[in-house]
Amino acid sequence: MAFDYDKYIRPGKLPHIWCPGCGHGIVMKGLIRAIDTVGLDTKNTAIVSGIGCASRLPGYMDCCTLHTAHGRAAAFATGVKMAKPEMDVILVGGDGDGTAIGGNHFIHACRRNINMTYIILNNKIYGMTGGQFSPATPTGAKASTTPYGNPDPAFDIAKLAIGAGATFVARGTSFHANQIDKLIAEAIQHKGFSVVEILDDCPTTYGRRNKFKSVIEMMNHLKDIAVPVKAAEKMSPEQLEGKILTGVLFKEERPEYTSEYAKLIERAKAAK
Amino acid sequence: MAKKVAFLQGNEAAAQGALYAGCKFFAGYPITPSTEVAEVMSAELPKIGGKFIQMEDEIGAMAAILGASLTGTKVLTSTSGPGLSLKQELIGYGCIAEIPAVIFNVMRGGPSTGMPTGPSQSDVMCAKWGTHGDHPAICLVPASVQETYEEMVRAFNLAEKYRTPVMVMPDEIVAHMRERIVFPEPGELEVINRTAPTVPPEQYKPYDTSFGDVPPLAAYGSGYKYHVTGLNKMQDGFPTTKAEIVQAEEERQVRKVEANKADIMKWEEYLVDDADIVVVAYGSTSRSARFAVNEARKNGLKAGLFRLQTFWPFPEERLLEISKKVKAFITPEMNLGMCNGVVKGCIEGNAPVLGIFRVDGEPINPGQIVDKMKEVK
Numbered sequence: 001m002a003f004d005y006d007k008y009i010r011p012g013k014l015p016h017i018w019c020p021g022c023g024h025g026i027v028m029k030g031l032i033r034a035i036d037t038v039g040l041d042t043k044n045t046a047i048v049s050g051i052g053c054a055s056r057l058p059g060y061m062d063c064c065t066l067h068t069a070h071g072r073a074a075a076f077a078t079g080v081k082m083a084k085p086e087m088d089v090i091l092v093g094g095d096g097d098g099t100a101i102g103g104n105h106f107i108h109a110c111r112r113n114i115n116m117t118y119i120i121l122n123n124k125i126y127g128m129t130g131g132q133f134s135p136a137t138p139t140g141a142k143a144s145t146t147p148y149g150n151p152d153p154a155f156d157i158a159k160l161a162i163g164a165g166a167t168f169v170a171r172g173t174s175f176h177a178n179q180i181d182k183l184i185a186e187a188i189q190h191k192g193f194s195v196v197e198i199l200d201d202c203p204t205t206y207g208r209r210n211k212f213k214s215v216i217e218m219m220n221h222l223k224d225i226a227v228p229v230k231a232a233e234k235m236s237p238e239q240l241e242g243k244i245l246t247g248v249l250f251k252e253e254r255p256e257y258t259s260e261y262a263k264l265i266e267r268a269k270a271a272k
Numbered sequence: 273m274a275k276k277v278a279f280l281q282g283n284e285a286a287a288q289g290a291l292y293a294g295c296k297f298f299a300g301y302p303i304t305p306s307t308e309v310a311e312v313m314s315a316e317l318p319k320i321g322g323k324f325i326q327m328e329d330e331i332g333a334m335a336a337i338l339g340a341s342l343t344g345t346k347v348l349t350s351t352s353g354p355g356l357s358l359k360q361e362l363i364g365y366g367c368i369a370e371i372p373a374v375i376f377n378v379m380r381g382g383p384s385t386g387m388p389t390g391p392s393q394s395d396v397m398c399a400k401w402g403t404h405g406d407h408p409a410i411c412l413v414p415a416s417v418q419e420t421y422e423e424m425v426r427a428f429n430l431a432e433k434y435r436t437p438v439m440v441m442p443d444e445i446v447a448h449m450r451e452r453i454v455f456p457e458p459g460e461l462e463v464i465n466r467t468a469p470t471v472p473p474e475q476y477k478p479y480d481t482s483f484g485d486v487p488p489l490a491a492y493g494s495g496y497k498y499h500v501t502g503l504n505k506m507q508d509g510f511p512t513t514k515a516e517i518v519q520a521e522e523e524r525q526v527r528k529v530e531a532n533k534a535d536i537m538k539w540e541e542y543l544v545d546d547a548d549i550v551v552v553a554y555g556s557t558s559r560s561a562r563f564a565v566n567e568a569r570k571n572g573l574k575a576g577l578f579r580l581q582t583f584w585p586f587p588e589e590r591l592l593e594i595s596k597k598v599k600a601f602i603t604p605e606m607n608l609g610m611c612n613g614v615v616k617g618c619i620e621g622n623a624p625v626l627g628i629f630r631v632d633g634e635p636i637n638p639g640q641i642v643d644k645m646k647e648v649k
Contacts, residue, residue, distance in 0.1 A: 046493075059501070068502065083347075084343040104332070108328035
């Protein structure tokens with residue numbers, strides 16, 4: 001029997017705002033399957049976002065949804081989770097929202113290891129404002145504000161998350177649709193701050209400026225550059241040139257913030 | 273039984289007032305001269321099962337309290353000038369998304385880093401005009417330690433009652449001075465909680481105006497699933513650009529405060545009835561003003577004090593009334609004429625409004641005010 005997505009979608013809120021060929025819808029379907037797999041109670045699930053195309057995702061989901069200000073999803077979500085740790089909290093947003101204007105909140109959420117899952121839809125561009133370069137835009141790429149090629153080096157978002165202290169970091173692509181739900185489900189089940197970066201496409205503002213003739217070409221590019229972590233172990237540095245690793249990149253157990261705070265409360269009450 | 277008394281600092285009293293009001297969540301970032309509020313909350317909240325979090329920056333602190341408030345929790349942040357500037361976008365978010373929250377801001381010298389340990393009253397316009405867009409503004413300006421405590425309780429009540437951020441803004445003198453405080457007994461001061469929905473979850477709309485200008489707010493995780501956004505929204509919380517809805521919603525957000533000014537505004541009139549000269553003052557400056565008024569009366573000058581306890585909404589109508597029978601107003605304040613301009617704006621030119629403005633980090637003393645009174649012809 002076909003999977004029933006409608007169960008998790010707010011009645012009357014589709015169609016979505018995303019352009020034809022955008023990968024965000026593929027990621028949303030993956031998120032829905034992951035929520036179903038884990039068996040989250042939608043009444044007790046908050047989906048929090050910032051500003052941008054990806055940040056419109058929560059509005060379509062039949063959960064407690066919070067579309068905040070640009071870059072602030074992680075900080076709002078931290079408030080929700082701290083005040084009500086029994087809620088499951090999922091963050092969704094783009095590369096610019098999460099790692100430029102929201103970069104500070106992002107790294108500190110990683111550091112605290114607060115039990116939330118952050119799905120970053122990395123399409124390497126500010127799509128909603130018309131295609132300005134983001135911290136994830138490759139050097140040399142064309143954007144509306146890099147007419148002579150991007151002078152900036154790009155963040156490796158997964159590495160940034162690991163370096164900042166996230167205890168579960170995974171990467172997938174919108175081409176590998178069947179893997180997305182599995183990565184997100186594992187991230188939700190992990191106790192700690194989990195980051196799932198999904199490499200995604202913006203044909204409208206990135207593809208057309210960067211010599212991708214079609215959406216299919218962009219999808220094939222994601223297919224070509226993705227190398228599963230296991231397969232990469234057997235490959236030489238030369239073979240890995242220009243590739244990106246996919247799958248679970250990092251996982252460790254470390255004390256989780258809200259659980260530690262619960263212990264702090266017990267200590268404070270005992271000392272009263 | 274005798275009431276509990278203490279010798280307390282303004283900032284400490286603010287924290288105690290917040291706890292009396294039922295505050296269970298604090299997020300903040302260290303900043304002089306308001307840090308004591310965070311310090312008290314970090315010690316006291318865990319004892320009652322509440323949560324304290326020191327965020328990575330001022331913006332994060334504002335975001336965290338708004339997120340926490342949506343779970344049905346009473347929330348507080350504390351800051352000072354530069355932090356108030358940084359929080360402005362999200363104060364606007366709280367206004368449009370209609371999320372109860374209290375922002376305690378100690379006024380220090382500005383702009384920018386200014387004079388971190390010097391007193392000031394120069395954030396009062398920022399409290400109303402700091403965030404972009406039309407929005408409601410409530411700003412309380414206590415003048416003593418006792419009043420800081422009591423106005424904190426009232427600030428939480430107003431935030432919950434009108435579903436909007438409320439600011440409490442003592443100047444640095446009030447925040448850092450120590451005075452005797454008499455703690456109210458539990459139940460002595462009114463404590464208001466936000467209205468929760470009574471409709472079943474499937475019928476719930478977070479901005480359902482059939483319940484009036486302040487619709488009930490459900491807590492996340494209480495069975496109600498709804499959407500919150502900073503975009504102009506419809507009754508169900510989803511964004512809209514429909515002209516008539518945006519216009520009506522913007523007007524309602526502002527009307528929540530404007531139509532309830534009588535409930536929100538508070539001021540004290542001291543010897544105003546027969547006064548020729550009325551000093552309009554607030555915060556620590558009002559204490560110098562009261563002293564000056566007493567001195568003037570001893571010398572046969574008919575002076576009075578109009579002490580603002582709320583700066584926003586501003587008691588325009590009452591000052592207009594008073595302006596019809598006085599020779600002059602005097603506005604002493606630790607800024608370059610913020611209250612002065614507002615008074616001029618509401619009295620239709622009925623009387624001159626003389627200013628005493630100090631931005632040198634020194635308080636305004638009674639002698640300065642008495643001297644200014646002598647200038648009135």
